[in-house]
Amino acid sequence: MQADITIYNYQQYRHIEWPPGWSLSWEWQANEVIWQMQGAEAKEQGSCNKSLGTPPPHCCLKIPVIIDLQPQTPLTKQSANCCRGGVLTSMAQDMSKSISHFQMSVGGDSSNFTMPTNFKFGTPGYTCGPPQEVVPPTKISEDGGRRWRQALRTYKVICSYSQFRAAPAPTCCVSLSAFYSETITLCPECTCGCQGQPGLSCVKKGQTPPALPKSKDPDYAPPALVNCTAHMCPIHVHWHIKQSYKEYWRVKITIMNLNLHKNYTSWNLAIEHPNLSHLVESFSFNYKPITMDRPINDTGMFWGIQHFNDVLMQAGENGNVQSEMLLRKVGGSFGFEAGWAFPKRVYFNGENCVLPLPADYPRLPNE
DSSP states (O other): OEEEEEEEOOOSSOOBOTTTOOEEEEEOSSSOEEEEEESEEESOOOOOOGGGOSSOOSBOOSSOEEEEOOTTOOGGGOOTTOOSTTOBOOTTTOGGGSEEEEEEEEEOSOSSOOOOEEEEOOSTTEEEOOOEEOSSOOEEEEGGGTEEEEOSOOEEOOEEEOHHHHOSSOOEEEEEEETTOSOOBOOOTTSSOOTTOTTOOEEOTTOOOOOOOOOSOTTOOOOOOEEOOSSOOSEEEEEEEEEEOSSEEEEEEEEEEOBTTOOEETOEEEEEOTTGGGEEEESSEEEEESOTTSSSOOEEEEEEOTTTTSEEOSSSTTOEEEEEEEEEOOTTTOOSGGGTTSOSEEEETTEEOBOOOGGGSOOOTTO
8 A cells, every 4th residue: 555644734823844744653553554755754664574575674572753855855756745864844934934744555365445543743742633534535736637546545633833833931032222211121040940959950151061961862852052142042032222214113033042062943923913914024034924814913933044144053253143123103002101112022933922011112202
């Protein structure tokens, strides 16, 4: 039996990052084996019965773990939309890279195929539901769309994400400042943990960080090692109201990576603010509105320009990216009073960033 498996990342602003990248596993209901694979591979072959012949199957495990191939994989082993090392880009950022696909040849003792169960996605925070049969089955295009081949059966498995399952604490915080106030509102203390807390480690200024631990697993994701701060977050976003003109106002956004163990490739920042529907220009970031179907277009996504600032380097001199944006003032709604000019929500790579309490926001001199 030939099986086509396609993984879609429908999330607008959350990637599947490497390491570790996606890894898909399931539990066979009978004695199925995977004879061949195209576009992916099983992490382990398992113990295959000699009676199965030579060469042995690709994988004989009851619970196989399937991983994506690397970009440099030979073309003879690739399939369409494969081979990105388990990375799935957010749909809003690059839809063409939000899909992964592989094929496999499955055999077993029975001629009646039973859909496997207990699917797992292998990335922290994801929980998968049971398989659901899709009616009618999928049709596959052949010969440039002149012929359509129908699958015998089609199933879908939906995996949902929870930030609370992914990590016990937040991973991002926001600080605020404005030209009209001397107050700089810092990230809330102990947002992502506290210095000296068991299980958390940080590097003080001037201290040499310890060597990165070695692992036999090439997809091993080392725990975060951050610069020592009051908030202890790997990612720090700063929103600064820079200037006010007659018809416009200007904001500067800075994203700082305080993690010594990780770069963020193809990072993105989602922001909710009521004035984003009147954004005139983003000077050093790409921008895309992502709530155009709602009455108020108040949420947008920013990401880096390719080969310029699309990689947020690890903590250090180059561990930050920044941009300014120009917004048009709208009569009847615009104002600097009561913190209106600060964002309502901020997400970095889909993770919710903790904002200071509104009572601590920078205020106008007459407030």
